[in-house]
Amino acid sequence: MASPQKKTRNIFIFIIFLTLVCLFLNLPKSIPISLHLGKINIDQTLTRPDFAFKIGSFSFKKDLSLKYGLDLAGGASLTFDIDTTKAKKENIPSALESLKGNIERRVNLFGISEANVMISNQNGQNRLIVELPGIENVDEAIALIGKTAELNFKGETTIPPEATASATIYDQFSADTGINGSHLIKASVEINPNNSEPEVALEFNPEGTKLFATATKKFLNQRIAIFLDEFPVTYPTVQSEIPDGKAVINGNFDIKSAKTLAAQLNAGALPLPITLIQQSQVGATLGKDSINKGIKAGLVGLLLVSLFMIGNYGYLGFIADIGLIIYGLITLALYRLIPISLSFPGIVGFILSVGMAVDSNILIFSRMKEELRLGKPWNTAMELGFGRAWDSIKDANTCTIITGLILFNPLNWSFFNSSGMVRGFAVTLLLGIFIGIFTGVFVTRNLLRVLAKKN
Amino acid sequence: MKYRPLFYFISFLLIATSIFSIAKWGFKTSIDFAGGSILEASFPGQPDKAKLSDLFTQQNLPLNSISLANQKNYLFKFQNITPETKTKLNEALKKFDPKYEELRFESVGPILGKELLKKTIFAIILSSLFLLLFIGRRFKDLSFGASAIIAMFHDSFILIGSFSLLGHFFGAELDALFVTALLTTLSASVHDTVVTFDRIRELRRQNYKIDWVNLANQAVTETIVRSVNNSMTIIFMLLSLVVLGGDTTRWFAVALLIGVICGTYSSTAVAIPLVLFWKRKSQK
Numbered sequence: 001m002a003s004p005q006k007k008t009r010n011i012f013i014f015i016i017f018l019t020l021v022c023l024f025l026n027l028p029k030s031i032p033i034s035l036h037l038g039k040i041n042i043d044q045t046l047t048r049p050d051f052a053f054k055i056g057s058f059s060f061k062k063d064l065s066l067k068y069g070l071d072l073a074g075g076a077s078l079t080f081d082i083d084t085t086k087a088k089k090e091n092i093p094s095a096l097e098s099l100k101g102n103i104e105r106r107v108n109l110f111g112i113s114e115a116n117v118m119i120s121n122q123n124g125q126n127r128l129i130v131e132l133p134g135i136e137n138v139d140e141a142i143a144l145i146g147k148t149a150e151l152n153f154k155g156e157t158t159i160p161p162e163a164t165a166s167a168t169i170y171d172q173f174s175a176d177t178g179i180n181g182s183h184l185i186k187a188s189v190e191i192n193p194n195n196s197e198p199e200v201a202l203e204f205n206p207e208g209t210k211l212f213a214t215a216t217k218k219f220l221n222q223r224i225a226i227f228l229d230e231f232p233v234t235y236p237t238v239q240s241e242i243p244d245g246k247a248v249i250n251g252n253f254d255i256k257s258a259k260t261l262a263a264q265l266n267a268g269a270l271p272l273p274i275t276l277i278q279q280s281q282v283g284a285t286l287g288k289d290s291i292n293k294g295i296k297a298g299l300v301g302l303l304l305v306s307l308f309m310i311g312n313y314g315y316l317g318f319i320a321d322i323g324l325i326i327y328g329l330i331t332l333a334l335y336r337l338i339p340i341s342l343s344f345p346g347i348v349g350f351i352l353s354v355g356m357a358v359d360s361n362i363l364i365f366s367r368m369k370e371e372l373r374l375g376k377p378w379n380t381a382m383e384l385g386f387g388r389a390w391d392s393i394k395d396a397n398t399c400t401i402i403t404g405l406i407l408f409n410p411l412n413w414s415f416f417n418s419s420g421m422v423r424g425f426a427v428t429l430l431l432g433i434f435i436g437i438f439t440g441v442f443v444t445r446n447l448l449r450v451l452a453k454k455n
Numbered sequence: 456m457k458y459r460p461l462f463y464f465i466s467f468l469l470i471a472t473s474i475f476s477i478a479k480w481g482f483k484t485s486i487d488f489a490g491g492s493i494l495e496a497s498f499p500g501q502p503d504k505a506k507l508s509d510l511f512t513q514q515n516l517p518l519n520s521i522s523l524a525n526q527k528n529y530l531f532k533f534q535n536i537t538p539e540t541k542t543k544l545n546e547a548l549k550k551f552d553p554k555y556e557e558l559r560f561e562s563v564g565p566i567l568g569k570e571l572l573k574k575t576i577f578a579i580i581l582s583s584l585f586l587l588l589f590i591g592r593r594f595k596d597l598s599f600g601a602s603a604i605i606a607m608f609h610d611s612f613i614l615i616g617s618f619s620l621l622g623h624f625f626g627a628e629l630d631a632l633f634v635t636a637l638l639t640t641l642s643a644s645v646h647d648t649v650v651t652f653d654r655i656r657e658l659r660r661q662n663y664k665i666d667w668v669n670l671a672n673q674a675v676t677e678t679i680v681r682s683v684n685n686s687m688t689i690i691f692m693l694l695s696l697v698v699l700g701g702d703t704t705r706w707f708a709v710a711l712l713i714g715v716i717c718g719t720y721s722s723t724a725v726a727i728p729l730v731l732f733w734k735r736k737s738q739k
Binding site for chain 2: 079138142277278279282283285286290294304345348351354358363395406422425
């Protein structure tokens with residue numbers, strides 16, 4: 001059994017260790033250091049290694065940059081109503097799935113790295129939510145998302161050797177065959193009876209059959225690319241002339257990729273009609289402005305609270321402030337690790353929770369003062385203060401946790417709020433309460449045990 | 456507790472003002488509830504609002520109001536507009552001032568607004584129910600539970616009323632974030648009351664004979680410093696947000712601020728006098 005002193009010391013070391021880890025996680029990715037002291041010249045950049053490790057076949061990599069919500073990073077969020085009234089009930093799930101796939105593909109055309117496409121069901125109404133961080137031209141995006149997909153068949157052209165390097169896929173396949181989505185009756189997955197490999201079979205209408213016959217004659221032993229919304233889907237080589245309008249694309253398909261291709265080819269139109277019902281977009285400038293204002297407000301508030309605590313509780317207040325700094329570091333580190341994308345209401349939640357985090361300390365210190373007034377020795381007063389205040393802290397925070405959970409709606413119940421703003425606030429508030437209890441009670445108590453012993 | 460008449464008077468005044476304001480002026484609801492569109496844009500030339508307003512009338516665009524945001528940006532409010540109207544609008548503004556920049560655009564369909572309203576009311580009812588259950592479990596004594604709940608509704612009612620006032624005089628709107636602030640107020644109010652009640656229970660355990668008024672006085676003197684101090688730290692944080700934070704969340708911070716102040720006030724000035732009121736009745 002470790003003695004109480006030893007235990008306290010171990011906890012103290014653990015707290016320092018935790019703080020350092022969190023501090024490390026919160027450091028900017030690279031810190032330029034330049035120092036010129038007499039003959040010593042240090043000029044280098046410290047770079048934090050990426051958080052990545054590998055154990056056996058398990059590899060782990062984490063990007064630790066803070067994520068910002070659309071209202072801070074700039075971007076657009078679009079909500080569409082999906083009309084499922086005309087679809088057959090048993091087809092709806094697969095239609096929704098293919099709708100999502102189609103929209104994702106269209107959104108990718110914009111080259112947005114973290115676009116998010118979701119289907120949500122609110123009281124029986126299916127909705128499509130598209131989040132486009134950092135997008136500039138939203139109106140164009142709305143038009144593209146809602147439009148009918150275009151399928152084009154284009155033949156290979158010979159590119160002069162001197163231009164090969166700079167040629168794009170569009171230069172390479174620029175010979176229009178005149179065939180488009182309207183000529184395709186359907187695409188389906190078939191299994192080749194000879195080698196039992198999956199293939200994608202195409203069936204054209206009479207006009208398409210004619211065009212396809214001409215094209216396969218012209219591009220025999222060359223490739224024909226199929227573009228969906230200007231995006232190359234596949235480029236099979238023509239192996240024979242096809243006069244009957246029934247073509248087969250074979251290659252290295254497995255069942256899944258063959259199905260995807262067939263679905264893509266079938267996606268001439270969106271499987272379900274959609275209408276825009278909500279749109280919100282924030283320019284990057286406004287977002288940056290909000291971040292700066294939020295940080296400024298947070299820092300000023302923090303300074304006021306720290307001064308207030310020191311002014312009121314002196315040395316104890318100072319320890320509480322250290323606890324508060326540790327609180328800030330842990331919270332920010334968790335935002336990075338989980339990760340939580342920070343929205344402006346989220347920042348408000350964080351700022352509010354800072355105010356609440358010191359609440360535990362105020363409760364405890366008031367109790368301590370009372371015990372001291374009764375003439376108890378300092379250490380006893382401290383332990384009693386922590387012990388007696390704990391009940392109140394527990395009760396008081398339970399209320400906030402209840403409301404926080406209702407706002408956050410973790411189970412995604414459709415009769416509750418699921419607005420991103422409200423959730424952004426709730427999640428930082430909830431996290432803040434738990435970390436606040438940890439630093440306000442556990443951390444400050446042990447800091448006091450170690451640091452205040454001499455008093 | 457000798458200030459009880461004063462407390463009753465203040466609370467009565469606040470609630471009466473709230474009722475008056477709600478009855479007379481009602482609320483300004485944001486597009487979150489009512490549906491509609493908002494465009495925030497900047498014009499380097501800082502044109503006159505009337506000129507812009509003329510432009511919209513000429514182009515037959517459905518404008519509701521123009522106001523300034525963050526001192527230099529223009530905030531346009533419309534009925535819910537279609538993507539086509541939006542394109543037309545952008546073209547018109549571009550023609551008016553080629554350097555015009557769109558900073559923010561939000562549009563909410565009327566169905567979504569109604570849905571949010573329903574969800575909001577539901578959330579408020581549910582959190583009140585949960586808090587009721589919690590208080591009931593925590594304080595087996597009915598008079599404590601009832602007093603805490605009444606104090607909680609007292610606070611939320613004053614918050615709602617003050618937003619009716621602020622809406623009338625300063626254009627504050629009820630939006631999804633206001634609801635969030637309201638729910639946070641519910642919990643903050645109970646939070647504070649619980650701490651004070653805990654002290655009463657503890658004192659009663661130590662000394663069974665002491666009468667309720669003295670008990671309450673002692674509990675209040677012992678907890679009021681803590682209550683005020685705690686609120687001060689939260690108020691510091693929120694005030695700096697109101698003053699330094701952006702326009703988007705200013706009213707949100709104001710709502711939280713009102714809620715926190717009310718919560719602190721009501722735990723001493725409403726909840727405890729109510730407990731005394733019940734206790735005296737039962738003693739008779």
